[in-house]
Every structure is written in C-alpha cells, then in structure tokens.
Amino acid sequence: MSNLRAWLAEKSSEEEEHFLGEVPRLWLEGGQVNKLCCLLTDFDFIEAKINHPQFGVLALIEDYDLIEDAELLTHPEYDSKIVEALKLIQGALRLSAHILIQDTKELAGQLSGRLLYFDAPEIQGLLQQISQTKTTCLRTLTASLTPPSGSLLRTLTGHNDWVNAVAVTPDGKYAISGSDDDTLKVWDLRSGKQKFTFTGHSSKVNAVAITSDSKYAISGSDDKTLKVWDLESWEELCTLNGHSDWVNAVTVTPDSKYAISGSDDKTLKVWHLHSGEELCTISGHSSRVNVVAVTSDGKYIISGSGDIFSSSSDNTLKVWDLQSWEELRTLTGHNYAVNAITVTPNGKYVISGSSDDTLKVWDLESWEELCTLSGHSNWVNAVAVTPNGKYVISGSSDDTLKVWDLHSGKEKFTLSGHSDWVNAVAVTPNGKYVISGSSDDTLKVWDLYSGKQKFILTEDSSKINAVAVTPNSKYVISGSSDDTLKVWDLYSGKQKFILTEDNFNINGVAVSFDNEYVISGLSDAPLKVWDLQSWENLCDHTHHLNWVKAVAITPNGEYVIFNLDDNTLKVWDFYSGKQKFTLTDHSSKVNAVAVTPDREYVISGSYDCTLKVWNSQSWEELCTLEGHGSTVNTVAVTPDSKYVISGSYDCTLKVWDLHSGKEKFTLSGHRDSVNAAALAPDGRYVVSGSSDDTLKVWDLHSRKKIASFTGESAIRCCAVAPDGVTIVAGEASGRLHFLRLEGMEA
Structure with missing residues (x-):
C-alpha cells in the first residue's frame, strides 16, 4: 500500500469513495485478512479516509471493528498480535x-x-510512514500523550463552558450532559457522536436526571427552573x-412518577x-x-447542603420520608459543604462527597458513619457507585477521579x-464505563476495568512554567x-539531569549565548x-527578590534583566552580580521581557x-505599545x-x-x-502556546496558521x-x- 496516495489520485471521486468506504469490509468478506490488516496500518489510507468529506475519523474508527468479526478468529491468516496492534491504533484514533x-x-502528531x-512491528511501520509525511504538521518525537492502553477511551467535546452534570440513560445508549453554556447535549456512547442539543434554559444547567424508562430527562438550572425533555421526539415538554x-440538583423516583429538586433557596420541591x-x-x-x-x-429522599466556602454553614445530610415529606434525621460529620450523594443499589449505604476533600460512607439502617475516604487534595464534587455496589x-x-473499593474503604487507583x-460522574448500566464532566468543557469516557495506566506520562504533575x-x-x-530545573537531550528527548532548587516555583529560564550559563528565576527567592558544563549552582544573585517570572540575558552576556512583583524590571551586571x-x-506586574538581537532595545509586557x-544604553523608556485588551503574557523579537x-x-x-511603534497585524x-x-x-x-491546550505555528508572511498540535492541558511555554x-x-x-515541524525546510 506504499503507493496508495498516488493510486487514489488517479481515481475518480466515485472510485476513491468506493475504495475508502467499501473495500475494508469487502476484503474481510473475501477472506483477504492480511490485505485488510495492511490497509489499516497504512498511513496514506488513514489520512485519506479522515480527510474525505463522506467519511472522517469516526467512520475510520468503525473500520477497525471489522477485526472483531467472530469468523476472523478461525481464519488461517488470523494473528492475535497483529490484531492487538490494530486495536491500539484504533484506540489512539479514538482518543484523538x-x-x-x-x-x-x-x-501525525496525535x-x-x-x-x-509500543514496539509492535505494525505500529513501528506506521510510525515510519508518519515520519515521511509531506503534510505541513507538527509530529511528536517522543511519547507524550495518553496512550490507548489505559483507562481513558475518548473525550467528548462540544460544550463551550464548564460541564456540571452528566447522566446515562438506563438502556446505556446515551449520556446527557448539562453545562454553563445553558445547554444539554445528548451523546451516543458507542460512537462518541453528539446526537442532539437541548436549548431552552436561559442560564447554567447544573443538574440532569433521567427516568428509569429512558424516555425523559429533567434538568435544573440557574434560571430557577426545571425542564422536562422528551428523549424520543427531542422536544421540551x-x-x-x-x-x-x-x-442545583434533581433526581427522579424509581417509578418515574416524581422529580425532586434542590435549590439555593434552601428548599427541596417534589x-x-x-x-x-x-x-x-x-x-x-x-x-x-x-x-x-x-x-x-x-x-x-436524602439531601446535602452547605455553602462551599463556609465551615459554619449547614454542611449536613438530611433524610426525608418520601410519603409524609417529613424530616427523619440529620447526618453530621462533614466540615464543609456536602456536594454529592449516591445510594448503593442494594439500598444499604449512602456515600457523600464534600468540600472538606473527603467522602463518607453512611449505613442506611443505623444511620451511622461507617468510614471516611481520604485521598483527594481538593473538593469532592461528584460521586457514583457501580451497579454491583463494589466500587465508588x-x-x-x-482534576482527578478516584476509584474506591467500598468494602475495604481503600483507594484502588486514580x-x-x-x-x-x-x-x-456517571457509570454506565453495565458497570464497564465511567463518564466524567469537567470545567475543562469536556466529558471523558473511561474503561473502569482496564486497570491503572500502564505508562507514566510525566515525572510528576507539576506545571512546566x-x-x-x-x-x-x-x-x-x-x-x-x-x-526543579530539568535538563533534557534535545534530540532523544531523554532527561539528563535534575537541578534541585529550594522549594520555590521556577518561573523563568534563560541561557547565555555562549552556552556557558543558565539563569533561573524563582518565586520569592x-x-x-x-554552569552548563558542570551543572553546578555557581551563585545566587540576590536574597531580596520576589516572584521573578521573566528573565532575559543580553546577547553580549553583560546584563541580566528580570521582573519583580513591585511592577519593575531590574538590570543586573551579570559578572559582578550588582544592580545597575x-x-x-509599568503600572502593574511585568510578565515578560526580551532583548533585541542587535542589543539596542529591551521590550517588556505587563498586566x-x-x-x-x-x-538598552540609557535604560530610558522609548515608547509604549498599546492595543491588547488584557494582560500581556509573552514577548518575542x-x-x-x-x-x-x-x-x-x-x-x-x-x-x-x-521602529515606528505601530501594530502591524493581529493573529487570531x-x-x-x-x-x-x-x-x-x-x-x-x-x-x-495557549491555555486552550494548543500549540500553533503561524507564517508571518501569509499571516496564517500553518500547523497545530493539541496537548492535554494548557501550554505554558515553548521554544x-x-x-x-x-x-x-x-x-x-x-x-x-x-515536536518536529514537518513539511518545512530545515
């Protein structure tokens, strides 16, 4: 299939469409298993199919399901190792x-x-093809994204703001999410496709519940209303x-007759x-x-209360009789607001989550607290239990989910x-999958029984500044x-040294042009x-700095320029260590500083x-560049x-x-x-690099984006x-x- 791209270019649009859409299935039906496997590891086929307007990545993912055909297991060409490799490729496509x-x-980058x-020959062959792509793109040189062998299966995007609520239909077909973007979205859990969007609320959607017959969804909103939606006609009822x-909250009785809501007005309504x-x-x-x-x-009915930022608010669970609507008892123990409650399927236990960073397990017969689950480092916002009652x-x-063994009270994994x-958080009825909704505007689908991640993606979870x-x-x-400062080999991507600091964030790094020194700026230090040869700390330039965020060295190595938290820039003589x-x-904090290569100017960006x-000779301000509508975070020359x-x-x-001090153009x-x-x-x-998780490459002549790469959290720095x-x-x-920018001359 190495000449697939050229072969497809010679075909008519109808022939190309037939090949991309029908051939994988026809080859399987014709017993051409090896051909099918070769096709599914051919980068040109993968690229052609996701770029074709009739297909796309979701159709491509479905092609890999062909290898799970029951008849394939007895086929003489069946090779379990090749099939395993194909499933990993499918998993990578699903994650991306x-x-x-x-x-x-x-x-290519994803x-x-x-x-x-992975070392499988089929995967290594595919990677070799990727490295030869002619498409202008950013290709990763090291394994730095979540691999397809872990718990995360896919990410669902479409909301424009925080996802606050998620529920799964009892038939397991759909997930329904509610968001700060005032909408609910319905997702097909098999394909990951967005099926429908419910609009009608005039403010944030905080809660979603679904009736036991999967016919109706009920949502609660900051607009002080609940809405009932028909899941067959997709209409508001x-x-x-x-x-x-x-x-803030809504639930439905098991017989689907009643909805119960909870509100900031301190009441519940039936x-x-x-x-x-x-x-x-x-x-x-x-x-x-x-x-x-x-x-x-x-x-x-069990309700949870409390003001998130107050330890002296209600912070209790209350138990109410659903027939008489009277309060039966109050459960106390949490130190801050109760944000989440779930009941085990056997009706024996209630699990609550709180802003005190813990979960508590309560016995529904004795109404006593059985245990506290500790491990989160911030508020617990959501709790769900598996249908078999084993896991919470x-x-x-x-920013994490934790899986707990309910019997032992121990954390299984994060x-x-x-x-x-x-x-x-919601669990599918078969207990296999967990769906989570986040303030990062996405939902993620996790395989609950795939176990812990098999690969450590980073040395730690600390931000790279x-x-x-x-x-x-x-x-x-x-x-x-x-x-810490870490030193990496640029072309192997391997870590060479760790230079330990003194318990302060490192916010700025600069390298001298003679390759001899690195200067690091820290918070309050x-x-x-x-020394870039011995990797030893040579000296500390002062003991009276606070929150150094930006550091630059003049090209001749004479001066170091850095910011302070008092809205100023300091210029220091590099060799004497004295302030010049x-x-x-600036009227606010300085975030960025750069020196022109000709050594004539220093440019700073500020809050x-x-x-x-x-x-840079007189150290006088020459001009101010105005035009941004918010904080200037970075400057380059x-x-x-x-x-x-x-x-x-x-x-x-x-x-x-x-030279003129005028804005030439804006890149949006x-x-x-x-x-x-x-x-x-x-x-x-x-x-x-942006907090939208992307790295973008812009051509300054055409003023257009020429390549992009999406990471898994905010991009904070780049070089x-x-x-x-x-x-x-x-x-x-x-x-x-x-990363390597492919399709550009070195």
Missing part, C-alpha cells in the same frame, strides 16, 4: 477523535504521541416553575412529572441544597486526564512548579546561575495590557530586530513594528489566553531549536512535548 474532527492535520510507547433561586404540578416544598436546611438522591426502594467513583476539584475540576533551548542545540532546560538600573514605568520599549510579537490573555498575538485563532511565543531562527514563523524545525513545549500537566 475530538481533535481530528476539528483539524485533520493533527493526525498518532505518534500516543503510539511511540414543560417547564417546572416554583423555586426562587438557582436549581414535582409530579406527568402533570408538571408542584406537590410540596420541603424545608429544613439552613443553607443551599446542593444535591438530592432517592433510595432504590423509593422510601427516602469520585470526581474532584483536584484516573487523570482532565485539565480542570471534575464536576460530574519555562523552557529554553541552548544555542548549541544540545539541551532543553525546563523549569517547573516542583522546584534568589536568581540562580548554573531599575525600570519603573497593564501594554508593552514598553526601553533603550524577530532575529532582524525589526518586529516584536506579543501574546495576551485576550487570546491573540500582535505583531509590532519596533486561539480560544484562550496566549501564554508563550517563540520565533524560528530565520524569523519566518512564530510558535504560540524553537536553532535547526528551525524542532520545537519544545511545556504543559500545565507537567508534560514536555518534543
């Missing part, structure tokens, strides 16, 4: 589907980042009005679902009601992959919030100077939304010293003419803050190697991505 739907040019872990404040009538209001909590559950026998799954503001709070490449192209130096000048004209240009590129919290990059395309910018040595393109095609980027998750 939400990205490839938006940008098919990310195929596949290589997920498959470089009615609106339930009555609460005087936000509706609604008749057929008539839409409010049957009663239940009062008793002294703080907002955050969560409501009903026992499996339909006898009891919790979601937290520490599911990491979200880049923000986990607000919602700064990255620099040595001018001789040998090393990458990264600084992170785990208080001295600047440190490191203080630059004071005050401006850049300032300083003369073209090699010819003519232009400055700035990145901002306003999601844009701006290109400025340094990021969906969140631009945190980092780095220029190619020849000045042809600029690379930007371009002297070869002009090797790029290094650091994530908030702690991942360091080594």
Whole structure:
C-alpha cells in the first residue's frame, strides 16, 4: 500500500469513495485478512479516509471493528498480535477523535504521541510512514500523550463552558450532559457522536436526571427552573416553575412518577412529572441544597447542603420520608459543604462527597458513619457507585477521579486526564464505563476495568512554567512548579539531569549565548546561575527578590534583566552580580521581557495590557505599545530586530513594528489566553502556546496558521531549536512535548 496516495489520485471521486468506504469490509468478506490488516496500518489510507468529506475519523474508527468479526478468529491468516496492534491504533484514533474532527492535520502528531510507547512491528511501520509525511504538521518525537492502553477511551467535546452534570440513560445508549453554556447535549456512547442539543434554559444547567424508562430527562438550572425533555421526539415538554433561586440538583423516583429538586433557596420541591404540578416544598436546611438522591426502594429522599466556602454553614445530610415529606434525621460529620450523594443499589449505604476533600460512607439502617475516604487534595464534587455496589467513583476539584473499593474503604487507583475540576460522574448500566464532566468543557469516557495506566506520562504533575533551548542545540532546560530545573537531550528527548532548587516555583529560564550559563528565576527567592558544563549552582544573585517570572540575558552576556512583583524590571551586571538600573514605568506586574538581537532595545509586557520599549544604553523608556485588551503574557523579537510579537490573555498575538511603534497585524485563532511565543531562527514563523491546550505555528508572511498540535492541558511555554524545525513545549500537566515541524525546510 506504499503507493496508495498516488493510486487514489488517479481515481475518480466515485472510485476513491468506493475504495475508502467499501473495500475494508469487502476484503474481510473475501477472506483477504492480511490485505485488510495492511490497509489499516497504512498511513496514506488513514489520512485519506479522515480527510474525505463522506467519511472522517469516526467512520475510520468503525473500520477497525471489522477485526472483531467472530469468523476472523478461525481464519488461517488470523494473528492475535497483529490484531492487538490494530486495536491500539484504533484506540489512539479514538482518543484523538475530538481533535481530528476539528483539524485533520493533527493526525501525525496525535498518532505518534500516543503510539511511540509500543514496539509492535505494525505500529513501528506506521510510525515510519508518519515520519515521511509531506503534510505541513507538527509530529511528536517522543511519547507524550495518553496512550490507548489505559483507562481513558475518548473525550467528548462540544460544550463551550464548564460541564456540571452528566447522566446515562438506563438502556446505556446515551449520556446527557448539562453545562454553563445553558445547554444539554445528548451523546451516543458507542460512537462518541453528539446526537442532539437541548436549548431552552436561559442560564447554567447544573443538574440532569433521567427516568428509569429512558424516555425523559429533567434538568435544573440557574434560571430557577426545571425542564422536562422528551428523549424520543427531542422536544421540551414543560417547564417546572416554583423555586426562587438557582436549581442545583434533581433526581427522579424509581417509578418515574416524581422529580425532586434542590435549590439555593434552601428548599427541596417534589414535582409530579406527568402533570408538571408542584406537590410540596420541603424545608429544613439552613443553607443551599446542593444535591438530592432517592433510595432504590423509593422510601427516602436524602439531601446535602452547605455553602462551599463556609465551615459554619449547614454542611449536613438530611433524610426525608418520601410519603409524609417529613424530616427523619440529620447526618453530621462533614466540615464543609456536602456536594454529592449516591445510594448503593442494594439500598444499604449512602456515600457523600464534600468540600472538606473527603467522602463518607453512611449505613442506611443505623444511620451511622461507617468510614471516611481520604485521598483527594481538593473538593469532592461528584460521586457514583457501580451497579454491583463494589466500587465508588469520585470526581474532584483536584482534576482527578478516584476509584474506591467500598468494602475495604481503600483507594484502588486514580484516573487523570482532565485539565480542570471534575464536576460530574456517571457509570454506565453495565458497570464497564465511567463518564466524567469537567470545567475543562469536556466529558471523558473511561474503561473502569482496564486497570491503572500502564505508562507514566510525566515525572510528576507539576506545571512546566519555562523552557529554553541552548544555542548549541544540545539541551532543553525546563523549569517547573516542583522546584526543579530539568535538563533534557534535545534530540532523544531523554532527561539528563535534575537541578534541585529550594522549594520555590521556577518561573523563568534563560541561557547565555555562549552556552556557558543558565539563569533561573524563582518565586520569592534568589536568581540562580548554573554552569552548563558542570551543572553546578555557581551563585545566587540576590536574597531580596520576589516572584521573578521573566528573565532575559543580553546577547553580549553583560546584563541580566528580570521582573519583580513591585511592577519593575531590574538590570543586573551579570559578572559582578550588582544592580545597575531599575525600570519603573509599568503600572502593574511585568510578565515578560526580551532583548533585541542587535542589543539596542529591551521590550517588556505587563498586566497593564501594554508593552514598553526601553533603550538598552540609557535604560530610558522609548515608547509604549498599546492595543491588547488584557494582560500581556509573552514577548518575542524577530532575529532582524525589526518586529516584536506579543501574546495576551485576550487570546491573540500582535505583531509590532519596533521602529515606528505601530501594530502591524493581529493573529487570531486561539480560544484562550496566549501564554508563550517563540520565533524560528530565520524569523519566518512564530510558535504560540495557549491555555486552550494548543500549540500553533503561524507564517508571518501569509499571516496564517500553518500547523497545530493539541496537548492535554494548557501550554505554558515553548521554544524553537536553532535547526528551525524542532520545537519544545511545556504543559500545565507537567508534560514536555518534543515536536518536529514537518513539511518545512530545515
């Protein structure tokens, strides 16, 4: 299949469509198993199918299901190892589907980042093909993305804001999510496709419940209403009005007759679902009601309360009789708000999650607390239990899910992959899969029984705040919030040294042009100077610095320029370690600093939304560059010293003419803050990293994006190697991505 691309180019559109769509199935039916396996490991076929308007990545993923055909198991050409490799490729495509739907040019980077872990000949052959692609793209050089052998199966994207709630239909076909974008979305759990969007709420959707017959969904919103939706006609049936404040929680009785809601107005309300009538209001909590559950026998309502930021609020669970609607008892023990409640299928236990970072297990017969589950490092926002009652799954503001053995009370493992709070958790009826909703605007689907991740993706979970490449192209130096500098071999991607700091975040890193020294800037600590030959700390430049975030060295190595938390820039003599000048004209903190290659100017970017240009001889301010609508996070200068590129919290990059002080043009395309910018040595393109998890490459002549790579959390820093095609980027998750810009001349 090595000539597939050329062969397809000679075919008519009908012939190409027939080949891409029908041939995989026809080959299997014709017993051509080896041909099918070769096709599914051919990069040209994969690329052609996801780029074809009639197919795309989801259709391609379905092709790999052909290898699970029952008749294949007895076929003489069946090879279990080849099939295992094909399933890994399918898994990598499934993990990347939400990205490839938006940008098919990310195929090379996504596949290589997920498959470089594996040694199977079929996978190594595919990777070799990827490295020869002619498409302009960013290809990962090291295994730095979640592999397809772990618990994470796929990511569902489509919401434009936090996902607050998720529920699975009892037939296991669909997941329904509610979001701060005021909508509910219905997802097909088999294909991962978005099936429908419910619009009608005028504010955030906080809660979703589904009737036991899978016919109706009920949602609760900040617009103080509940809405009932028909899951067959996809229409809104009615609106339930009555609460005087936000509706935070909703549940449905096992017989699907009644819905119970909880609100910021401190009450619960019981609604008749057929008539839409409010049957009663239940009062008793002294703080907002955050969560409501009903026992499996339909006898009891259990509610949780508390103000998130107050230890003196209600912070209790209350048990109510569903027939008389009277309070039966109050369960106390949590120190902060109760955010989540679930009841085990056998009706024996209640599990609650709280802003005190714990879960508690309560006995429904004695109403006593049995145990506390501790392990999360932030609020527990969501709790679910598997249908067999063995495991509890919790979601937290520490961005993780944890799986607990309910019998022993011990944590089994942690599911990491979200880049923000986990607000919602649901388990499919067969108990195999967990669906989580997060403040990162996504849902993720996890295989509960695949076990712990088989690969460690990073040394730790600390944010990488700064990255620099040595001018001789040998090393990458990264600084992170785990208080260390790490030295990496640029071309192997392997870690060489760890330079331990003194329990302070490293926010800035600069390398001298003679390749002799590295200077690191820390929070509330001295600047440190490191010898690039011995890797020893040579000296601390001062003991009175605070929150150094930006560091630059003049090309001649004479001065070090860095920011302080007092809105100033300091200029230090590198060799004497003495302060020479203080630059004071910014009205807020300075985030970034750069020096022009011709050594004439220093440019700084600030929280005050401006850049300032300083003369490096007189150290006077020459001009202010105004135009960004928010904080300036990063500054870079073209090699010819003519232009400055700035990145901002306003999601844009701006290109400025340094001579005139005027803005030339704006690069728009990021969906969140631009945190980092780095220029190619020849000045042809600029690379930007953003909190939207993407790294983008922009052609400065055409003013267009030419390549993009999506990581798994915010990109906080990036650097371009002297070869002009090797790029290094650091994530908030702690991942360091080594990438190659393909389709560009070195």
